Amino acid sequence: MKINVMQDVLQANDKIAEDNRRIFQKNNNLVLNLMSSPGSGKTCLLERTAALLQGKLRLGVIVGDCETTRDADRISKYNIPAIQLTTGTACHLDANMVSYALPHLKLEELDIVVVENVGNLVCPAGFIVGEDYKIMILSVTEGDEKPLKYPMMFNQSKLLLINKIDLVQYTNFSLEEARANAHKVNPEMDIIEISCTTGAGLDQWIKWLTDHYWQKLKGAAHA
Ligand SMILES: Nc1nc2c(ncn2[C@@H]2O[C@H](COP(=O)(O)OP(=O)(O)O)[C@@H](O)[C@H]2O)c(=O)[nH]1
Numbered sequence: 001m002k003i004n005v006m007q008d009v010l011q012a013n014d015k016i017a018e019d020n021r022r023i024f025q026k027n028n029n030l031v032l033n034l035m036s037s038p039g040s041g042k043t044c045l046l047e048r049t050a051a052l053l054q055g056k057l058r059l060g061v062i063v064g065d066c067e068t069t070r071d072a073d074r075i076s077k078y079n080i081p082a083i084q085l086t087t088g089t090a091c092h093l094d095a096n097m098v099s100y101a102l103p104h105l106k107l108e109e110l111d112i113v114v115v116e117n118v119g120n121l122v123c124p125a126g127f128i129v130g131e132d133y134k135i136m137i138l139s140v141t142e143g144d145e146k147p148l149k150y151p152m153m154f155n156q157s158k159l160l161l162i163n164k165i166d167l168v169q170y171t172n173f174s175l176e177e178a179r180a181n182a183h184k185v186n187p188e189m190d191i192i193e194i195s196c197t198t199g200a201g202l203d204q205w206i207k208w209l210t211d212h213y214w215q216k217l218k219g220a221a222h223a
């Protein structure tokens with residue numbers, strides 16, 4: 001006898017993700033599921049974003065890592081709520097894990113919720129957690145061919161942030177090649193080049209974020 005458990009696991013996940021989504025909708029939150037390999041700059045981006053959004057939009061973060069509260073501690077320093085989920089051996093966040101964080105956030109006092117997923121270029125793409133969009137970071141030290149090797153991740157993402165462009169001159173990473181490879185896999189994908197260290201491109205990222213927040217709010221008002 002053969003039982004396809006993966007289909008059931010994903011269906012069960014989708015059901016909880018829908019419950020999460022209803023809660024986020026009720027609170028008018030724009031929710032982003034931020035994915036990348038470990039070390040590409042997810043937490044740095046959130047630290048920068050927290051500072052840049054101060055006094056404009058209210059940000060909250062749910063962050064997943066196998067162990068430690070280091071990332072939530074880093075983000076909390078910016079006076080925004082940050083809940084750490086430790087996943088142990090699990091290599092991605094699923095909807096059920098994210099549901100555990102929701103009672104600990106005052107969602108009605110937040111505009112944007114970012115879920116920093118566990119660093120991994122494969123599994124996070126397969127699970128929805130109740131987000132409006134998946135977005136991802138590829139840093140220039142990882143190689144410009146990655147969209148072709150991990151197409152699902154790029155295919156599922158609305159936005160690609162190419163990070164660490166301050167280092168590009170020290171690598172063989174081609175920004176043109178990376179853009180072309182990403183668009184081969186996902187022609188609709190928005191792409192913004194940034195450096196969380198120098199701040200280059202972060203104005204475009206903040207514009208993308210605020211535009212999508214207001215778009216969502218307008219959609220909710222007309223629904
Ligand atoms: N040179 C450079 N280093 C960066 C940049 N963004 C992040 N880093 C560094 O990359 C490392 C990993 O960053 P982190 O935000 O912890 O990555 P995460 O694992 O994706 O959350 C840290 O040492 C950061 O200082 C960048 O734009 N340029």
Ligand SMILES: [Mg+2]
Pocket residue numbers: 042043044071116
């Ligand atoms: Mg991190």
